[in-house]
Amino acid sequence: xxxxxxxxxxxxxxxxxxxxxxxxxxxxxxxxxxxxxxxxxxxxxxxxxxxxxxxxxxxxxxxxxxxxxxxxxxxxxxxxxxxxx
Amino acid sequence: xxxxxxxxxxxxxxxxxxxxxxxxxxxxxxxxxxxxxxxxxxxxxxxxxxxxxxxxxxxxxxxxxxxxxxxxxxxxxxxxxxxxxxxxxxxxxxxxxxxxxxxxxxxxxxxxxxxxxxxxxxxxxx
Numbered sequence: 001x002x003x004x005x006x007x008x009x010x011x012x013x014x015x016x017x018x019x020x021x022x023x024x025x026x027x028x029x030x031x032x033x034x035x036x037x038x039x040x041x042x043x044x045x046x047x048x049x050x051x052x053x054x055x056x057x058x059x060x061x062x063x064x065x066x067x068x069x070x071x072x073x074x075x076x077x078x079x080x081x082x083x084x085x
Numbered sequence: 086x087x088x089x090x091x092x093x094x095x096x097x098x099x100x101x102x103x104x105x106x107x108x109x110x111x112x113x114x115x116x117x118x119x120x121x122x123x124x125x126x127x128x129x130x131x132x133x134x135x136x137x138x139x140x141x142x143x144x145x146x147x148x149x150x151x152x153x154x155x156x157x158x159x160x161x162x163x164x165x166x167x168x169x170x171x172x173x174x175x176x177x178x179x180x181x182x183x184x185x186x187x188x189x190x191x192x193x194x195x196x197x198x199x200x201x202x203x204x205x206x207x208x209x210x211x
Contacts, residue, residue, distance in 0.1 A: 001104055001107055001108050001111065001112075002104075004104065004107065005100055005101070005103075005104040008100045008103070008104075009096075009097060009100055012093050012096040012097065012100070013093075015093065015096055017092025017093065018091075018092050018093070018094075018095050018096075018136060018139060019092075019139050019140055019141030019142075019143075020092070020140070020141070021140045021141060021142075021143070021162045023137070025137045025138065025166060025168070025169065026138070026140060026166045029168065030138075030161075030166040030167060030168045031161040033167055033168060034146070034159060034161050034164050034167065035159045035161060037148070037167075038148055038159070044147055044148040045146070045147045045148075046146040046147065046148070046164065046167035047146055047147075047167050047170045047171055047174070049167075050167055050168065050171045051171045051174060055171065058175065059175075062175050062178050062179070065178065065179055065182050066178060066181075066182055068182075069181075069182035069183070069185055069186050070185070072186050072189065073185050073186060073189040076186075076189040076190060076192075076193050077189050077192060077193070
């Protein structure tokens with residue numbers, strides 16, 4: 001565990017600093033989302049625009065995940081009438 | 086050196102948090118404590134991603150004066166990165182789903198063995 005933590009801390013040496021506007025995560029697709037979200041989706045909230053418009057299928061799959069998790073909980077917690085043990 | 090620490094200490098905090106969750110998942114014998122450790126681990130991941138999306142001087146990713154002043158230019162550096170927030174919204178949902186299923190399985194185990202301690206369960210399975 002300590003070894004894993006040490007390896008992860010060594011990995012942060014190459015990470016961009018906190019609040020760096022030129023970090024790789026902020027340069028690839030997010031400028032397009034920020035500048036074009038309003039005219040393409042007419043939604044001022046960019047998080048909502050990306051979640052529901054650009055990545056709508058992702059959100060659809062997410063609802064499938066919640067649905068299957070809920071079904072699994074119901075199936076596991078249901079008390080069976082004739083239990084064999 | 087101090088600049089280096091200031092720009093990286095948020096990652097170190099998340100790594101410490103993640104290792105606490107990892108220790109709880111590996112070292113603890115109680116299944117509920119293992120589930121709590123899994124939750125701490127996932128929360129550390131979410132905090133890590135949200136801190137990647139941060140920009141110094143950036144605002145919330147909601148456009149100001151969006152309706153009415155339609156054709157004013159949007160400065161990219163004025164808003165923080167919306168993408169990690171979206172992905173972590175999905176991750177929170179998956180976290181809640183896994184937590185629910187894990188607790189349901191723990192309830193099933195408790196009904197069958199009347200304990201949540203791992204060694205007692207292994208003893209009863211023999």
